[in-house]
Amino acid sequence: xxxxxxxxxxxxxxxxxxxxxxxxxxxxxxxxxxxxxxxxxxxxxxxxxxxxxxxxxxxxxxxxxxxxxxxxxxxxxxxxxxxxxxxxxxxxxxxxxxxxxxxxxxxxxxxxxxxx
Amino acid sequence: xxxxxxxxxxxxxxxxxxxxxxxxxxxxxxxxxxxxxxxxxxxxxxxxxxxxxxxxxxxxxxxxxxxxxxxxxxxxxxxxxxxxxxxxxxxxxxxxxxxxxxxxxxxxxxxxx
Numbered sequence: 685x686x687x688x689x690x691x692x693x694x695x696x697x698x699x700x701x702x703x704x705x706x707x708x709x710x711x712x713x714x715x716x717x718x719x720x721x722x723x724x725x726x727x728x729x730x731x732x733x734x735x736x737x738x739x740x741x742x743x744x745x746x747x748x749x750x751x752x753x754x755x756x757x758x759x760x761x762x763x764x765x766x767x768x769x770x771x772x773x774x775x776x777x778x779x780x781x782x783x784x785x786x787x788x789x790x791x792x793x794x795x796x797x798x799x800x
Numbered sequence: 801x802x803x804x805x806x807x808x809x810x811x812x813x814x815x816x817x818x819x820x821x822x823x824x825x826x827x828x829x830x831x832x833x834x835x836x837x838x839x840x841x842x843x844x845x846x847x848x849x850x851x852x853x854x855x856x857x858x859x860x861x862x863x864x865x866x867x868x869x870x871x872x873x874x875x876x877x878x879x880x881x882x883x884x885x886x887x888x889x890x891x892x893x894x895x896x897x898x899x900x901x902x903x904x905x906x907x908x909x910x911x912x913x
Contacts, residue, residue, distance in 0.1 A: 725908075726906075727903045727904065728843075730900060730901070741898060787899070788848070789901065791842050792842060793842045794842035796840075
C-alpha cells in the first residue's frame with residue numbers, strides 16, 4: 685500500500701534556530717500534500733496545503749515566513765520552522781493525496797519538535 | 801463556519817460493552833473519514849465513507865454515514881482494552897477551491913478491564 689514517510693520523527697532544537705521536516709510519498713506521486721500541527725490532547729489543525737511546483741496555501745493565522753513550505757517534486761514536501769521558539773514545540777503531521785488511488789489521503793508518521 | 805463536532809469527547813467504558821461515537825458536520829461533504837490515534841503516534845485510517853447510507857465494518861468497529869442528517873457514527877461492539885485510543889472523524893470538503901480535511905475534536909476512549 686501507499687506509504688508517506690516523515691523525517692525526522694523526533695527533533696530537538698535550540699530557540700532561534702531553524703529545523704526542517706521532510707514528508708515523502710514513497711510509492712506514489714502526490715501533487716498535493718498537507719501539513720498539520722497537533723498540540724497535546726488536541727485535534728489536528730491544518731497549517732497549509734503544499735502544491736507541487738507552486739506556492740503553498742496557508743491557513744488563516746499561520747505565518748508564511750515562519751513556516752516555510754517547499755514542494756519541489758511530486759514525492760517530497762518540506763516544512764521549515766524558522767527562528768523556532770518553545771511555543772512551536774508540537775507534533776507535526778503531513779499527509780499526501782494519491783490522485784491515482786481515488787484521491788485517498790495517507791498520513792505520515794509525524795514529527796515531534798521540541799524547542800529548548 | 802465549518803465545523804465537525806464529535807460527541808462525546810471523553811468516554812470511559814468497561815470491556816464487553818457497546819457504545820457509539822457521534823460525528824456531526826456542517827457542510828455538504830463528499831467523504832467522511834474515521835481515524836484512530838494512539839498516544840504519541842500519527843493517525844491510522846479506519847474507514848472512508850463515500851455515500852449516504854454507507855456502512856463499513858472492521859472487527860468490533862462499525863461506521864455509518866447519513867448525509868441528510870450530516871451525521872456519522874462509529875459503533876464499538878463488545879469493547880476490548882486494545883481499542884483504547886483517540887478517535888477522530890474528518891470530513892473532506894471543498895474550501896475556496898481546494899479539497900481539505902476538517903477534523904473533529906477527537907474522542908478519547910478508555911476501555912477498562
